[in-house]
Amino acid sequence: MRLLLVEDDPTLRAQLREGLQDAGYVVDEADNGRDAHFQGETEPYDAVVLDLGLPLLDGLTVLKRWRDAGRVTPVLILTARDNWSEKVAGIDAGADDYLTKPFHMEELLARVRGLIRRAAGQASPVLRCGDLALDTRSGRVTLGGQAVTLTSHELKVLDYLMHRPGTVVSRSELTEHIYAQDFDRDSNTIEVFVGRLRKKLPPGLIETVRGQGYRLAGP
Amino acid sequence: MRARAGSLRLRLLGATLATLVVALVGAHWWLTGLFRDHVLQQFDASLSQQLDQLTARLEFDAQGLPAVGPRGMSDPRWEKPYSGLYWQVQRLPVLAGERRAVLRSRSLWDAELALPDDALADGTIHRHDITGPRGEALRVVERSLQAPEPVESRWRLMVAGDLREALTAVDRFTGVLGASLGGLGVLLALAALAQVAVGLAPLKTMQQGLQRVREGRQQRLQGRFPEELQPLIDEFNGVLDRNTEVVERARAQAGNLAHALKTPLAILRQAARKVEPSEFSELVGEQVQVAERQMHWHLARARAAATQGVPGQRTALEPVLASLLRAMDKLHAERHLDLGADDVAPGLAFAGEEQDLQEMLGNLLDNACRSARSAVSVKASRDGPSLRIHVDDDGPGIAPEQRAVVLQRGVRLDESRDGSGLGLAIVVDLARLYGGDVTLDRADAGGLSVRLSLPAAG
Numbered sequence: 081m082r083l084l085l086v087e088d089d090p091t092l093r094a095q096l097r098e099g100l101q102d103a104g105y106v107v108d109e110a111d112n113g114r115d116a117h118f119q120g121e122t123e124p125y126d127a128v129v130l131d132l133g134l135p136l137l138d139g140l141t142v143l144k145r146w147r148d149a150g151r152v153t154p155v156l157i158l159t160a161r162d163n164w165s166e167k168v169a170g171i172d173a174g175a176d177d178y179l180t181k182p183f184h185m186e187e188l189l190a191r192v193r194g195l196i197r198r199a200a201g202q203a204s205p206v207l208r209c210g211d212l213a214l215d216t217r218s219g220r221v222t223l224g225g226q227a228v229t230l231t232s233h234e235l236k237v238l239d240y241l242m243h244r245p246g247t248v249v250s251r252s253e254l255t256e257h258i259y260a261q262d263f264d265r266d267s268n269t270i271e272v273f274v275g276r277l278r279k280k281l282p283p284g285l286i287e288t289v290r291g292q293g294y295r296l297a298g299p
Numbered sequence: 300m301r302a303r304a305g306s307l308r309l310r311l312l313g314a315t316l317a318t319l320v321v322a323l324v325g326a327h328w329w330l331t332g333l334f335r336d337h338v339l340q341q342f343d344a345s346l347s348q349q350l351d352q353l354t355a356r357l358e359f360d361a362q363g364l365p366a367v368g369p370r371g372m373s374d375p376r377w378e379k380p381y382s383g384l385y386w387q388v389q390r391l392p393v394l395a396g397e398r399r400a401v402l403r404s405r406s407l408w409d410a411e412l413a414l415p416d417d418a419l420a421d422g423t424i425h426r427h428d429i430t431g432p433r434g435e436a437l438r439v440v441e442r443s444l445q446a447p448e449p450v451e452s453r454w455r456l457m458v459a460g461d462l463r464e465a466l467t468a469v470d471r472f473t474g475v476l477g478a479s480l481g482g483l484g485v486l487l488a489l490a491a492l493a494q495v496a497v498g499l500a501p502l503k504t505m506q507q508g509l510q511r512v513r514e515g516r517q518q519r520l521q522g523r524f525p526e527e528l529q530p531l532i533d534e535f536n537g538v539l540d541r542n543t544e545v546v547e548r549a550r551a552q553a554g555n556l557a558h559a560l561k562t563p564l565a566i567l568r569q570a571a572r573k574v575e576p577s578e579f580s581e582l583v584g585e586q587v588q589v590a591e592r593q594m595h596w597h598l599a600r601a602r603a604a605a606t607q608g609v610p611g612q613r614t615a616l617e618p619v620l621a622s623l624l625r626a627m628d629k630l631h632a633e634r635h636l637d638l639g640a641d642d643v644a645p646g647l648a649f650a651g652e653e654q655d656l657q658e659m660l661g662n663l664l665d666n667a668c669r670s671a672r673s674a675v676s677v678k679a680s681r682d683g684p685s686l687r688i689h690v691d692d693d694g695p696g697i698a699p700e701q702r703a704v705v706l707q708r709g710v711r712l713d714e715s716r717d718g719s720g721l722g723l724a725i726v727v728d729l730a731r732l733y734g735g736d737v738t739l740d741r742a743d744a745g746g747l748s749v750r751l752s753l754p755a756a757g
Contacts (some may be wrong), residue, residue, distance in 0.1 A: 089562050095569035133558065160561035161554075162595065162622065164661025165654045171626040178630060182565035182591055185572060194633050211346075 081126040081239060082106040082257045086116040086119055086142075087158070088122045088134050094131065096158075099185045104232060104239070113137025122145050124256050125153050127195050129188070132159040132170070140173050142269065154195040158183065179187070193217060200243035200256055207242040209296055212281065214242050228280055233258065237273045241296040250293035277283035307502070308495055315491040323480045330476055335469045339438075342465045347424060347442045349374070350458040353386050355446060363450025365402050372404070381433050382406045383461030391453040401454075407432065412439065412459055419443040419455075427461070436462045501525050505532065512539070514757050516613065553601040557594045561685060564590055599658060599725045613756040614656050616647040616686070618678055623660050627675075631668040638668075642678040649686055650756035651733050659729050662722035663690040663749050670694030672747060683734070686755035691742035702739040726751065 081099065083105045088094040090111070097107050109121065110116035113134040120128060120142070132139035143155055154176040159166075164178040170178050176199075177191050192215045207214045211224040219235055221228040230238065236258045241249060251270050258270070274294060278286055287295045302488055350373075356368045365388050388402040400411040408434030424442050431437040441457035501524050508520040517534045523529075564587050568593040571583035624638050650658045667675040671692035678689040697705060706727050726749075727737045735753040742748035 089566070091566045092562055092569070095566060095573075099569070160558035160565075162557075162598075163554075164626075164657040167661065168622045168626045168657065171629050172622060176629055177632075178626075181561040182568045182587055185569060186468060198632060232652070293390075 082108065082124075082260070083238065084108050084110065084119055084123070084125045084128045084153075086110045086113075086129065086134065086139065087131045088112060089131075096188075099189065099299055100129075103189050103192075104235060105192075106236070106258060106260050111135075112144045113139060117142045119261070120151060120153065121149065123261060124253070125193055126257060127199070128153055129156045129158050129192065130175070131165075132161055140170065143170075143173045145170065145177060146226065152199075154199045156188075156195055156237065158188065158189055166179060174186050188228045190217070196243065202243060209242060209245050209285070210274070210282070212242075214239060223281065230277070230280065234277050235274050235279075237270070238277055238281075247293045248289050249290050253293065308499055309493045309533070311498070312491060316497075318489060319484055319487050319491070323484045324656050325471075327476055327480050331469070331473050334472050334476075336658065338465045338469050342438060342460060342462070343426065343440065346438060346460050349384070349386070349460075350424065350440050350442060350456060352456060353388075353456055354442070357388065357444070357454075357456070359446050359449070361449055363446065363452050365446075365454060368404070377404045379406055380408045380724060383431075383463070385412060385431070385459045387412045387457050387459075389455045389457075391455050401580075412437070414439060414441065414455075414457060421445065423523060424439075429459070431459065431461065436466075438462050444527060461484065483645075487573040498561070501528050512673055514613065518543075549601065551596055557598045560590070560594060578614060587725070612651050614649045614653040616649060616656070616688075617643065617645070619653065619656050619660060620677060620679075622675075623657065623664055627664050628662075628666050631667070633670065634671070635673075636668055636671055638664075638676075640677040640679075641667065642676070644680050647679055647681055647686055648756040650754040655729050655733070656753075659726045659753075660688070660690075662726050663688075663751065666722050667692040667694075667747070667749070672746075674744065681755050682752075684755060686753045688751040688753070689748055690751070691744060691748045692746040693742065693744035694746040696746045697739060698740055699741075706737065723749075 081104075083100055085093065085096055085100065085107050086109075086112050087096060093109060093111065097109060100107050108119060108125070110119055114136040116130070116134065116139075117137060119125075130139050130143060139159070143157075146153070146155070155174065156177040156179060157170045157175045158179050158181065159170075160181045161167075167178045174194050179188055193205065197203075197207075197216060202238060203249070205216050207216060214220070214221045216221075219239075221230055221235070221238065230293070237254060240254060240257050254270050269281065274286060286295055286299055290297050303597050324688075329336065334623055345720060352372060355366075356370065357365050358368045359365055372386070374384060375393045376384040377386070383406075384404075385407045386404045387407065389399050390397065392403055393399055398411075399413075400407070403411065412431075416425060417427075419425055419442065424440055427439045427441070428439050429439055437459040439457050439459040441455060444454045446452045467545055504522060505520065505528065508517070508522065511517040512520060519539055524532050530594060532558065565651050568587045571580040571587070574580050597718065620643065622642055624640060627638055627726060648724060663679070664675065667690050671694045673693060675690065675692050680687050680689070705723060723737070730751060730753060733753055735751065737752075738750045740748045
């Protein structure tokens with residue numbers, strides 16, 4: 081899952097990036113409102129963590145412009161502004177969640193997980209596909225109750241597919257959500273990860289749709 | 300208590316009406332006097348004319364007795380008995396045994412004019428007021444006449460006229476004048492009333508404007524006022540604007556300070572979390588928590604205190620509640636709660652600042668959403684001068700003996716749960732600043748029912 085992190089304080093931004101990367105997210109960063117707006121318009125993020133007090137363009141304005149342009153990416157506002165009037169203004173501008181500083185990293189991670197899950201239409205924090213279960217809170221994958229060991233990249237591919245069971249996901253879409261913006265992308269590596277996943281999971285679970293991409297077989 | 304300065308309307312009316320009465324009564328007295336003098340002068344002049352005629356017509360016979368000449372006196376009233384016009388001639392001094400009236404007009408019949416004794420120089424005319432033969436008031440003019448021959452004698456010639464006719468004219472004039480001036484007075488009094496009403500109307504408008512400002516229906520005094528009042532209105536609006544500005548600035552500065560501190564605190568907390576757990580990292584974590592609570596508490600207080608005493612505040616309940624419920628739906632999306640505000644009477648308003656209402660309701664709803672199992676419901680109604688808002692949840696509730704404790708600052712029953720732990724205490728504090736209160740009870744659904752009472756706006 082690929083996130084956009086918008087925060088103008090460099091120290092806090094570094095801490096947030098570290099925390100989010102540790103949790104398995106691919107993180108792009110922006111330190112001002114104008115860049116944030118541009119990146120959010122052009123890149124397919126799974127969620128955005130947005131500060132409000134930003135240089136060049138205010139966070140609320142950025143959010144409103146995304147929503148006006150029809151972007152539905154889930155957005156979590158992370159700000160020092162903790163009045164209820166400000167929270168209401170944030171939600172009304174189109175935010176999906178609101179967290180105030182200072183915060184606990186665990187709380188932020190839980191909320192980001194929830195956002196991504198709800199955006200994909202999944203109600204439970206544990207994603208299931210037949211015998212296969214993925215606990216989004218811990219990143220633990222089990223098959224019939226037995227733990228399955230995955231590398232971080234394998235987990236990212238499976239995580240993305242399990243959020244969209246029965247949907248065809250193209251290779252380029254997978255690439256966009258698994259690598260950061262400045263990464264030298266090679267869609268062949270996706271095939272490698274999918275191949276490794278197929279060996280660890282029951283046969284036929286990840287189908288190849290010729291010329292279109294991959295699909296996780298429905299339960 | 301200070302004595303009231305009285306009514307402007309009464310002052311203006313009193314002064315105007317007093318002047319009016321004095322002026323009209325004075326005019327009546329002066330004009331009546333003038334007319335009376337004029338009428339009496341005319342009357343005297345006509346009597347003097349008659350006296351001149353009598354003097355000219357008087358002849359004396361060989362014995363020296365007077366008689367009126369062959370042409371007689373011209374006015375027919377001399378002939379009509381008691382006609383009110385008389386003349387009489389008597390000797391000076393009156394001889395013993397002789398009648399007082401040696402000669403008199405036929406109109407006197409058998410009566411005589413009883414004139415007091417008088418000493419007259421030749422050619423002068425004297426005036427007397429006496430009672431006539433029929434009891435009428437008579438004005439008499441007299442002069443003395445020296446008859447040199449055939450017998451030297453002095454005579455007193457007098458002409459009398461009834462004053463009643465003249466005085467009747469004066470009375471009629473007085474009556475008509477009085478009625479006219481009275482009518483004029485009533486008209487002027489009505490005009491004065493109208494003038495005062497029209498003149499003072501802007502004050503009434505201003506008073507209504509002030510009332511609207513106090514009730515919060517308007518932010519400033521609106522409308523155009525006369526040039527005498529406009530400076531006052533402008534000054535007052537200036538004070539209102541400045542008040543709002545000061546409140547806004549104080550609030551913004553408190554907010555800026557808190558915001559400026561929060562990012563460093565967030566960094567400190569993350570940094571403390573990264574190092575190996577130690578006494579030091581625990582201390583940092585703890586103190587960040589303390590600092591956060593303090594900021595939250597004082598920010599809310601500063602904001603609310605800055606608002607106190609600002610007149611003209613009115614916040615409609617429904618839009619605030621609707622926006623907060625929208626926010627709660629997203630913030631607590633994970634919990635799939637049923638948020639209801641069906642039992643809220645329409646048109647309710649809070650006599651206070653919108654942000655403060657948002658802060659109170661936001662904290663209460665947030666707490667309820669955290670505690671609720673499946674549903675949160677809001678009820679609101681008007682109770683006299685108070686607005687009563689109930690926020691109920693179906694969570695575990697709070698035991699009666701613990702309810703007083705949780706209203707205290709910073710106390711949280713469940714320390715593991717998120718939140719600054721100040722929510723309820725801030726609500727209590729804000730509500731009390733507004734003269735309201737918060738009580739806790741058991742909800743119908745089994746959980747906690749928080750009952751907020753606030754001043755209602757009309």
